[in-house]
Amino acid sequence: MSFIMIPFFSLLAIAVFLPQIRRTEHAEITPAVRDKASGKFILLSKGYTHYDIAGPVNGQVIVFIHGFSVPYYMWDRNFNALARAGFRVIRYDIYGRGLSDRPKVTYNRTLFVNQLMELLDSLAIKQPVNVVGNSMGGAIAVAFSADFPARVGKIILIDPLCEQMEIGLLGKPGIGEYLARSFFVPASPRKQLNDFYQPQSFANWPELFREQMSFKGFGRALLSTLRCFLSQDPSPDYWRVKDQGKQVLLIWGAEDRTLASSGATKLYRILKPDFLWVEKAGHVPQYECPELVNRRIIDFLAEGAECESIGEQA
Numbered sequence: 001m002s003f004i005m006i007p008f009f010s011l012l013a014i015a016v017f018l019p020q021i022r023r024t025e026h027a028e029i030t031p032a033v034r035d036k037a038s039g040k041f042i043l044l045s046k047g048y049t050h051y052d053i054a055g056p057v058n059g060q061v062i063v064f065i066h067g068f069s070v071p072y073y074m075w076d077r078n079f080n081a082l083a084r085a086g087f088r089v090i091r092y093d094i095y096g097r098g099l100s101d102r103p104k105v106t107y108n109r110t111l112f113v114n115q116l117m118e119l120l121d122s123l124a125i126k127q128p129v130n131v132v133g134n135s136m137g138g139a140i141a142v143a144f145s146a147d148f149p150a151r152v153g154k155i156i157l158i159d160p161l162c163e164q165m166e167i168g169l170l171g172k173p174g175i176g177e178y179l180a181r182s183f184f185v186p187a188s189p190r191k192q193l194n195d196f197y198q199p200q201s202f203a204n205w206p207e208l209f210r211e212q213m214s215f216k217g218f219g220r221a222l223l224s225t226l227r228c229f230l231s232q233d234p235s236p237d238y239w240r241v242k243d244q245g246k247q248v249l250l251i252w253g254a255e256d257r258t259l260a261s262s263g264a265t266k267l268y269r270i271l272k273p274d275f276l277w278v279e280k281a282g283h284v285p286q287y288e289c290p291e292l293v294n295r296r297i298i299d300f301l302a303e304g305a306e307c308e309s310i311g312e313q314a
Helices: 005-021 031-036 079-084 109-122 136-147 175-195 205-214 218-230 235-244 262-271 290-302 305-313
Strands: 040-044 047-054 061-065 088-092 129-134 152-158 248-253 274-278
Touching: 040 109, 047 079, 047 109, 061 109, 061 136, 079 088, 079 290, 109 136, 109 218, 129 136, 136 152, 136 218, 136 235, 152 290, 175 205, 175 218, 205 218, 235 262, 248 262, 248 290, 262 274, 274 290
Parallel strands: 061 088, 061 129, 129 152, 152 248, 248 274
Antiparallel strands: 040 047, 047 088
16 A cells, blocks of 8 residues: 555544544433433423423413523523512423433424423413523424414513524535534534623533533434424514514624524514613623523513403402
8 A cells, every 4th residue: 555545544534433533422311310410300292301490380481492502501590580580480401402302303393392382281381471582492482382372471582593594514414414423513512602792701601511412312403403493494483473463572682693683683573572682792692691681571571460460350
């Protein structure tokens, strides 16, 4: 063999084995793992869902829905604050993320809408809930309201996904799997810092993210979601919600580098929402500026609540 060919075959070998070299998924989410975890677990039709619930049982219900890949800890700075304000709050990990199961299914709109419906039914929550969604979670919230308007009160959207995303070669069979395993998923922890206006203030964020990457099925879930949810146009759901006449609060980080601010303009024209523009905040303003965001959510949900209470008593 020519010495010239040695580097070529070395690079070829690295390329072939790169997905295995960079693989992080070695564990299963077992009963023992669930026993040691914080939060609660409930068995739904596609597997266990990891969730948390707090606040007075007779309070208005708020459901927090996280985005594409960061699980329910993205609501750490909102969950307890809203519970202390008198709301019954729920947050959960969508399938494939955090400590929820990673079923071998298509990760599409139907899966995520049904997961939320089954969660509410299993928790015996009959009254309309206020849905709060960030990023992809915003699109899930709107899809849920579009399909089940009677189950939703008010809608709060925080930098929500409102346009289909171009996923390039990740959408190609075979090539997409290779790229996801070798590059996209391994790079995800550090990429999460791009969601912040001041990433240096959240240096532990990548480590928090890596914990879920050890469980089998994480990368498969992300890739399927890219292909079957993010690459689909959510606009029809926003138009359906517009026709429902629901009250909507739109919150947008002024320094969002993940989703273009043109999305805020688009949704303002469609939904005519109350609007909060958060300066010095990126894609997750609820985490960077929790006091401001929490106060606005509380005020928004309180609007009209007093009149409703008086009407019920009468």
